[in-house]
Amino acid sequence: MQNISEEKCKLVEELGLNFEEKHNLPPLAGRIYAFMILSNVEGHSFEDIIEITCASKSSVSTNLNLLVQLKFIEYFTKTGDRKRYFRTTKNYLRITLEEYLESIEKELNLVKKVNSFNKEHNPEKFKKNKNLGIIFQDYLTSQKENLETTIQKMIAFKNEFDQL
Amino acid sequence: MQNISEEKCKLVEELGLNFEEKHNLPPLAGRIYAFMILSNVEGHSFEDIIEITCASKSSVSTNLNLLVQLKFIEYFTKTGDRKRYFRTTKNYLRITLEEYLESIEKELNLVKKVNSFNKEHNPEKFKKNKNLGIIFQDYLTSQKENLETTIQKMIAFKNEFDQL
DNA sequence: GTATTGGTTCGGAAACCACCGAACCAATTA
């Protein structure tokens, strides 16, 4: 990563790692995305990204296409220029939240299943831990609601400024 | 998985997969843990688990020890019996929540870092997305608070019944 | 036509991981 401040470089690594695990991305994809989040420029060319990440053409190609496919980034072109320019999609925060929502819903569902299974098959155990199970279920429900209202807020903000 | 109902078997797979990804456990560990969550019996022997999971001694050994080390499960012994008996720790739900809390705190920290980085280095971009950034930060803060109060509730419940 | 540019695709190398079986060890039983 030449030509980038030490600080930015470090933050790219840290943030990249985070994307990697939260969204299940390959390391390089995480770093590319992190770099873009932290960048001012509106469009990064394929070459830019090769240089910045010190990765091979093929790897960059693969990972850029992956990020596009997952709608983390998008590309645009300039007339009279064959290059593609990449930028983060405007709604990446909402995508993140929607992913979280899906994950929470899945877990909530599973917890309900487990609770009802234990209620039926292991009644003693269920009674003993009933309150805990309910607390946990309430927790998930509350997280879910918070997510939903946040997503609504973001959509409202988008409608206001049409720039989400 | 002999001697186990179809229903339980399916739920073990599903729940095991969930533990696998949420807690970063090897598949076998996830399944062992899931099986214990869904079980009435107070202690499962090493042999039981081999039979139930259809895995090798060595794999079961490794994964049981892993689960013990991570405090998902614990073991006890019976006098005049060399075997070890395994059961879920009473506070597994709290452990789960505390893991989530740690993860949220890490992410919140990162988001703050990113926001302040962009505020300083990419002021235009920051202004444009300021509200979104704040909404997201608020969301994380709220999730964190919800987690904290839930953990408190669980601790209160534990104190009341001393069975967490 | 040929050369260059921008990017994709393919085959393989290196690293990692989960799991297994065999050998092993330590405690008990005979």
Place this chain on the structure above:
DNA sequence: TAATTGGTTCGGTGGTTTCCGAACCAATAC
């Protein structure tokens, strides 16, 4: 003493992931 039981450790194997370089392709430039 030898045999059994309960469990651990080690070496290796199959499978997966990530990345690379080389070959390739399509569009433009000369």
